[in-house]
Amino acid sequence: MSNTTNSEVSIAEDGLVDLEAEFKVSNIQEVLDKLDKELIGLKPVKTRIREVAALLLVDRLRKKFELSSETPTLHMCFTGNPGTGKTTVAMRMGEILKRLGYVREGHLVTVTRDDLVGQYIGHTAPKTKEVIKKAMGGVLFIDEAYYLYKPENERDYGQESIEILLQVMENNRDDLVVILAGYKDKMDRFFQSNPGMRSRIAHHIDFPDYSAQELLQIAKLMLAQQNYRLSAAGEQAFAEYLKLRMKLPHFSNARSVRNALDRARLRQANRLFADPKKKLSKTDLITIEADDVLASRVFSEGRTDAEDAED
């Protein structure tokens, strides 16, 4: 908002504006490319982000003709299973919105119920307001937002917090973008009891589960970021592992992949350590072999390595 309005010169009625030039200036393609490259799958999410980007860009051009329109509401709701990339996308959202000049700072403030709701009467409002103030100019990401409302306890302070949020979402649209996230069924119930919240959120985006193929790609990307790679056999083993793991309970998509990789790295280090006299090459240090993956208990016992630790 702020950085576009002041330098603007209005254009004559029959003047022309260059959408492409504006697009280039905003650098948005770079962010979208990065999004494509670093986030595997997530088709509906990417489509929606593209749409939002297009809307904001066109809005900017409209402003040059002094066509006033209300600031679009960009509050969003991300629903999806654990590990489908809700937080990651929210983080990107801040950057994208900043490039489009919709928010000023583009930082992300992640909160949960504990950060918003107080413990006694009169504690909630200041707490919520403090969080809101911190998030201004950026994105407020409320994880597990459905916890805010507890229907079984009518004296719960969550409702107070919701009311303050609603007020800010309506009045300070220019200052802050609120993103709610949570599991689909629970969020649906949350919105049923808070219709005001539902109507103030323009974008409801559902994050689909990843396919096994996508998860393998994610695994490779994660490893590449940490300067590791899977050997050909290791890749096959990991694909096999994913197939089994996806059937087990508590499978949380990319998060499970990350945990599995962390354990594979542990076993790799252990394997290298088992023979201390051996001279190691760089390839040895960065390669995760099939053995490192196959040692997982998913193969031998049909359950996860860290059943209690992983949720």
Place this chain on the structure above:
Amino acid sequence: MMTNHGNRITQGQFSFLPDLSDEQITAQIKYALNNGWAVNVEYTDDPHPRNTYWEMFGMPMFDLKDPAGILMEVNNCRKTFPNHYIRVTAFNSTRGVESPTMSFIVNRPKIEPGFGLTRQEVDGRSIRYTVHSYATDKGEGERY
């Protein structure tokens, strides 16, 4: 002779200038935030120059990135105390500094009666001088 024509209190920064607009206040707050200072909103109805500690309006605001939240508090304070002095201060928490680095008035009463000079005769023919705020002749809450 009237020494202070507008009869306006001059404390802190920008106090000889006309009142700051909201944009100017935002720009100043932005400067403070860019320096990593925590910004407070304070108010008082006793603007004696030696009254260093004004009442705080809410908690000091640490870890903010954007001035919009602070401006919101300033406006809340203006709504609550439309006829008080309100100032914005920026606190530098760097070890060894730990003191306010900015302070400017963002709201004034409509009428500022100003200060009178009080003389007190003491031993011999010595005179002690002090300033006295006319506003404080009235009780708290009725001053402006």
